[in-house]
Amino acid sequence: MSEKKFGILVYEELKGRFNIGDYIQSLAAQSFFENYIAKINREKSAYYNGDDIHLIMNGWFTHTQTNEWIPSEKIKPLLISFHLNHSSVPYMLSKEGIEFFKKNQPIGCRDEFTVNEFKKRDIDAYFSGCLTLTLDRYKKNNIKREGIYIVDPLYDYPQKMYIMENYKTLIKSIINGNVFKTKKIEKHMKKIFSKELLDQAEYITQVLPGDKYTYEEKFKIADSLLEKYSTAKLVITSRIHCALPCLAMGTPVIYINGFDNFFDTCRFEGILELFNRVDVNKETGSFIANFEYEGEKITSNIRIHNKDDYLILANKMKKICEDFVK
Numbered sequence: 001m002s003e004k005k006f007g008i009l010v011y012e013e014l015k016g017r018f019n020i021g022d023y024i025q026s027l028a029a030q031s032f033f034e035n036y037i038a039k040i041n042r043e044k045s046a047y048y049n050g051d052d053i054h055l056i057m058n059g060w061f062t063h064t065q066t067n068e069w070i071p072s073e074k075i076k077p078l079l080i081s082f083h084l085n086h087s088s089v090p091y092m093l094s095k096e097g098i099e100f101f102k103k104n105q106p107i108g109c110r111d112e113f114t115v116n117e118f119k120k121r122d123i124d125a126y127f128s129g130c131l132t133l134t135l136d137r138y139k140k141n142n143i144k145r146e147g148i149y150i151v152d153p154l155y156d157y158p159q160k161m162y163i164m165e166n167y168k169t170l171i172k173s174i175i176n177g178n179v180f181k182t183k184k185i186e187k188h189m190k191k192i193f194s195k196e197l198l199d200q201a202e203y204i205t206q207v208l209p210g211d212k213y214t215y216e217e218k219f220k221i222a223d224s225l226l227e228k229y230s231t232a233k234l235v236i237t238s239r240i241h242c243a244l245p246c247l248a249m250g251t252p253v254i255y256i257n258g259f260d261n262f263f264d265t266c267r268f269e270g271i272l273e274l275f276n277r278v279d280v281n282k283e284t285g286s287f288i289a290n291f292e293y294e295g296e297k298i299t300s301n302i303r304i305h306n307k308d309d310y311l312i313l314a315n316k317m318k319k320i321c322e323d324f325v326k
Contacts, residue, residue, distance in 0.1 A: 004054055004325065005036075005037050005038075005052065005053045005054065006033045006035070006036045006037065006038075006054050006055070006325075007036055007038040007040045007048075007054070007055040007075065008029060008030055008036040008039060008040065008055075009025075009026050009029070009039075009040055009041075009042050009055070009056075009057070009058075009059065010023075010026070010039045010040065010041060010042070010215050010218075011023070011041070011042050011043075012042070012043055012063070013210035013211070014063060015165070016209065016210045016211065017207050017208065017209060018207070018208060018210050018218065019206060019207050020208065020218070020222050020225060020241075021206050021239055021240075021242070022042075022059065022060075022241075023218050023219050023221070023222035024132055024135075024225070024226065024241045024242075024245060025058055025059045025081070025130075025131060025132055026059075026222075027135070027222055027223060027226070028058070028081075028130075028131040028134055028135050028245075029056035029058055029131060029321075031134060031135065031137055032056065032318075032321040032322060032324075032325045033325050037050070037051060037053065038050050038051070038053055040053075040055055040071075040075070042059065042061065042062070042063075043063060043064045043068060043069050044068045044069070045068075045069060045071040045072065045075060046068045046069065046070050046071065046072055047068070048071065048074050048075055049072060049074060050074065051074070052074050052075075053074065053075055053076070054075075054076045054077075054078070054324065054325070055071065055075050055077050055078070056078050056131070056321060056324070057071070057077045057078065057080075057082065058080055058081035058082060058110070058130075058131045059083065059110075060085060060267075061082065061083065061084065061092060062088050062091060062092055063088075064091070067091075067096045067097065069092075070096060070097065070100050071100075077104055078320070078321065078324040079101070079104050079107045079108060080107075080108030080317060080320060080321065081108060081109075081110045081129065081130050081131035081132075081317065082107055082108060082109050082110060082114060082128075083109070083110040083111060083114055083267060084109075084113075084114040084117055084118070085266060086113065086266045089117055093117070093121060098121055098123065101118065101121075101123045102122075102123055105123055105124040105125070106124040106125060106126055107123060107124065107125040107126075108126060108127075108128030108317070108320065109125050109126065109127055109128055110128065110129065110130050110267075110271070111127070111266065111267055111268060111269045111270050112127055112269035112270040113267070113269045115127050127270050127313075128316070128320075129271070129274075129313030129314070129317065130240065130241075130244050130271065131317055131321075132241055132245045132248065133244050133245075133247060133310050133314040133317065134248060134314050134317055134318050134321070135226065135245045135248040135249060136248045136249065136250075136314070138226045138227065138229075138230045138245070138248070138249045139230065139248065139249045139250050140230050140231055140249070140250075143231060145231060145232060145233040145251070145252075146231065146232070146233055147202060147228075147231070147232050147233055148197065148200060148201040148202070148232070148233055148234045148235075148236070148300060149201065149202050149204055149229065149232050149234075149235045149237075150189075150198075150201045150202070150203050150204070150235075150236045150237070151203075151204045151205070151206060151235060151236070151238075151239055151242045152204070152205050152206055152207070152237060152238055152239045152242070153185060153189055153236060153237065153238050153256050154184075154185045154188060154189070154238055154256060154258045154280065155185075155238050155239070156238075156259055156261070156264060157181070157184045157188075157258065157282070158173065158178035158179070158181040158182050158184060159182060159185070160182045184285075188258070188280055188285035191285045191286075191297075192256070192280070192287050192298060193236070193297055193298050194295075194297045194298065194299040194300070196299060196300060197299055197300040200300060204225070204228075206225070206239050206241070206242060208221070225242075226249070229242065229245065229246055229251050230251060231251075232246075232251050232252075233252070233300075234251075234253070234254070234300070234302070234304075235251055235252070235253045235254070236253070236254045236256060237253065237254075238256045238257070238258065238259075240267070240268070240271060243275055244271070244274075244310075246306070247274060247307075248310070248314065250306070252276075252303075252304050252305070252306060253275065253306060254275075254276050254277070254278060254298070254304065255275035255276065255278070256277075256278050256280060257272060257277055257278065257279045257280065258279075258280040258281075258282050259282075260282050274307060274309055274310045275306075275307070276289075276290065276304050276306065276307065277289070277290050277291075278290075278298075291304055
């Protein structure tokens with residue numbers, strides 16, 4: 001019997017940028033096998049024509065409006081930690097898409113929204129959570145944790161780098177008033193956290209310019225970020241693919257939730273309950289935390305403990321992936 005061969009997902013750059021979180025998700029999948037022989041474009045796996053491979057298909061599908069994402073017959077997929085965004089439903093759940101999902105059910109879903117969309121179409125689906133919850137291979141025991149990292153907080157707020165992206169986005173931002181709201185992130189963060197914490201933190205973004213890095217370099221960036229987070233005293237973020245790995249690594253993490261658009265909120269159903277979380281009113285900056293802290297604002301002296309609810313999901317996903325690999 002020949003040894004199984006594996007592929008790993010890689011991603012097209014969007015608007016001249018790439019999200020390191022995508023590569024963190026692929027590193028989570030790669031944890032279950034030693035080597036891979038093929039890099040599979042998430043949006044164009046229909047064109048793969050190499051050796052027969054096994055592929056863990058986790059993450060957000062799809063950013064295209066075609067059936068090119070449906071894997072070729074050369075690929076045996078495991079669908080787990082799968083997100084079907086509401087914006088993609090009309091394209092993903094085409095006749096061909098439904099046939100593919102039914103052929104490969106049950107589908108492990110990253111969020112409850114995705115579960116419900118599949119069940120509406122009589123596709124067997126369950127809430128698996130996100131595969132990045134299994135990244136405990138980065139966990140460090142018996143270390144002195146140092147450093148506070150603030151990673152893309154409230155990143156859906158208006159930001160100058162996106163407003164100035166091109167002429168169209170600038171005109172649109174002038175018309176809707178977003179061009180005058182580029183200080184909103186800073187203002188709202190100052191309402192939640194002490195000046196002392198904000199001043200000593202290191203600020204990180206998980207979205208980087210495109211056309212600069214090879215796939216191998218992108219994986220190395222993702223790996224180095226995980227190593228950094230694994231030793232942190234505290235991580236504060238609005239990126240789920242920063243917060244979820246922190247749970248797996250035992251790194252104290254606070255998730256800042258300021259999302260109010262269904263495009264985003266549908267991604268979070270079932271996930272947000274896993275975090276120590278601050279829910280922010282996008283208009284006023286008022287906030288509610290689901291954990292205790294002293295004083296009016298959160299300071300660097302806070303000592304929080306992550307919830308361990310995620311472990312049931314993580315252990316189940318590990319078993320499913322290990323069985324698939326074996």
